[in-house]
Amino acid sequence: MGPGLKTICVIGLLLLFLSSCNNKKVNNEVIDQNGIWQSIGYGRILVIDSSDYHFYDYTTTYCGLKKEGQTDKLSTSISIKNDTLLYSIGFDIYKFVRINNLPKICKDSLRKVDPEYVFEVFGETINEHYAYFDLNYIDFELILPDFKEKINKGTSESELYQIMEELIDTIKDNHGYIEPVNVVIDRTSNTSSNSHEVEEIGDFVVASKIASTYLDSDLTEDSKVIRWGIMKNGFGYLQVNAMWLNAKLNIPDSVVKEFGFVDAYLNHISELSEFEATNAEVAGTKKIISRAISDLRNTPAVILDVRFNGGGNDDVSIEILRHFNDQNKLVASKCARAGNKLTEPLPIYLPASQDPYLKPVYLLTSQQSASATDFLALCSMSLDNFIRIGSPTQGAISDALEKQLPNGWYFSISNELYFDPWGNCYENIGIPVHYELFYPEDRQQFFKMLYNNPEKDLQKTLESIKKISNRTINNYSNYPL
Numbered sequence: 001m002g003p004g005l006k007t008i009c010v011i012g013l014l015l016l017f018l019s020s021c022n023n024k025k026v027n028n029e030v031i032d033q034n035g036i037w038q039s040i041g042y043g044r045i046l047v048i049d050s051s052d053y054h055f056y057d058y059t060t061t062y063c064g065l066k067k068e069g070q071t072d073k074l075s076t077s078i079s080i081k082n083d084t085l086l087y088s089i090g091f092d093i094y095k096f097v098r099i100n101n102l103p104k105i106c107k108d109s110l111r112k113v114d115p116e117y118v119f120e121v122f123g124e125t126i127n128e129h130y131a132y133f134d135l136n137y138i139d140f141e142l143i144l145p146d147f148k149e150k151i152n153k154g155t156s157e158s159e160l161y162q163i164m165e166e167l168i169d170t171i172k173d174n175h176g177y178i179e180p181v182n183v184v185i186d187r188t189s190n191t192s193s194n195s196h197e198v199e200e201i202g203d204f205v206v207a208s209k210i211a212s213t214y215l216d217s218d219l220t221e222d223s224k225v226i227r228w229g230i231m232k233n234g235f236g237y238l239q240v241n242a243m244w245l246n247a248k249l250n251i252p253d254s255v256v257k258e259f260g261f262v263d264a265y266l267n268h269i270s271e272l273s274e275f276e277a278t279n280a281e282v283a284g285t286k287k288i289i290s291r292a293i294s295d296l297r298n299t300p301a302v303i304l305d306v307r308f309n310g311g312g313n314d315d316v317s318i319e320i321l322r323h324f325n326d327q328n329k330l331v332a333s334k335c336a337r338a339g340n341k342l343t344e345p346l347p348i349y350l351p352a353s354q355d356p357y358l359k360p361v362y363l364l365t366s367q368q369s370a371s372a373t374d375f376l377a378l379c380s381m382s383l384d385n386f387i388r389i390g391s392p393t394q395g396a397i398s399d400a401l402e403k404q405l406p407n408g409w410y411f412s413i414s415n416e417l418y419f420d421p422w423g424n425c426y427e428n429i430g431i432p433v434h435y436e437l438f439y440p441e442d443r444q445q446f447f448k449m450l451y452n453n454p455e456k457d458l459q460k461t462l463e464s465i466k467k468i469s470n471r472t473i474n475n476y477s478n479y480p481l
Contacts, residue, residue: 037096041338063106090315115155174396213454236296243312243372247280311371331379370394377431392430
């Protein structure tokens with residue numbers, strides 16, 4: 001992305017106001033939502049009639065049904081302004097323009113699905129939507145033919161998977177992944193397995209040990225990913241390990257026992273629409289964080305630990321930070337790639353809490369703080385009572401644009417650019433800290449260091465806070481370092 005596009009995205013901030021309704025009057029004219037709509041960026045087509053809706057993933061060579069349902073399920077998330085359909089999910093607003101006909105490729109699926117076709121759609125999607133060619137110094141038109149030459153109609157699934165993985169690594173996409181069927185993953189793993197593999201420590205495992213070390217009084221209640229309580233020095237400690245898994249889905253215990261909590265959760269929440277799923281996550285988070293803040297209300301300061309949080313839903317990040325904010329304020333903006341241009345910038349506002357916690361908050365971050373956790377750290381730059389300690393976040397801030405290939409495999413790429421209120425983008429470099437603790441960048445090295453000596457980690461955290469305790473929060477201005 002060149003500097004001109006970045007400037008356009010930043011200075012063009014416009015706040016969009018939505019009203020949810022099936023039809024909307026503009027100048028006494030009723031605009032009908034029914035019809036065929038194509039998104040600006042994101043590669044989607046939405047078909048609406050009086051009873052059903054259909055979402056398609058779309059490129060010039062492929063069109064596949066992504067999701068469908070009853071039209072009334074969309075009624076609270078869409079509105080129409082000047083013959084542009086606005087699809088609202090949390091703070092995100094996706095724009096669609098009306099087209100006369102459904103592209104022929106969405107009606108005719110006559111092309112044979114073979115490795116060459118699958119890779120063509122994969123490469124085309126990256127070419128149309130990936131937002132960081134310029135930032136990562138990638139000439140995609142130059143490198144793509146080299147990858148195409150590796151593929152023919154006889155390419156095996158495991159070979160195709162490995163070539164796609166290599167391409168994602170080459171373009172340095174922080175959110176890029178390819179998810180084939182399990183049998184392909186197993187087959188690929190078997191061909192490259194190492195009999196001397198070392199057992200890894202999971203993020204939830206090390207997080208649990210750290211929380212148990214930091215907490216003198218554990219007040220956690222009814223949450224699998226958020227822990228809180230009081231430390232020996234009287235500080236509050238709030239550990240958030242995922243920006244999802246907070247919705248109350250009433251999953252039967254027998255299902256959790258059979259599939260495990262995360263898989264059971266995924267199966268249940270996937271049955272909801274995007275709008276319903278986001279609202280459920282935010283509602284669940286609000287209940288938990290409200291209880292935590294109530295329990296920590298009388299503490300002189302809070303340590304908010306997101307070092308083991310790999311991300312989730314940006315709206316969850318907003319809901320968490322809202323509890324530390326006393327006035328509605330602009331905290332970020334974002335654009336998406338749409339061909340050779342960017343979409344209009346979407347301003348992101350942090351709502352105010354009626355009873356916020358405004359005493360010092362020490363935000364602990366690491367290289368494992370990614371995605372929606374990057375976003376939380378980005379938005380915290382606008383909160384004067386926040387001081388960031390640890391290491392910069394991972395710098396994988398863009399949402400993951402998820403797509404499905406003709407052979408049924410799923411993949412994602414980064415198609416969005418996020419900015420702070422001053423127009424800075426932190427993709428790749430991460431959100432900087434005010435006080436650097438130089439954590440290892442390697443995931444397992446970092447986890448093992450903390451897991452093997454959690455008391456030393458606690459000591460280092462408290463020492464860093466002590467060193468800055470004689471300075472005012474304003475000395476640690478959240479304006480970019």
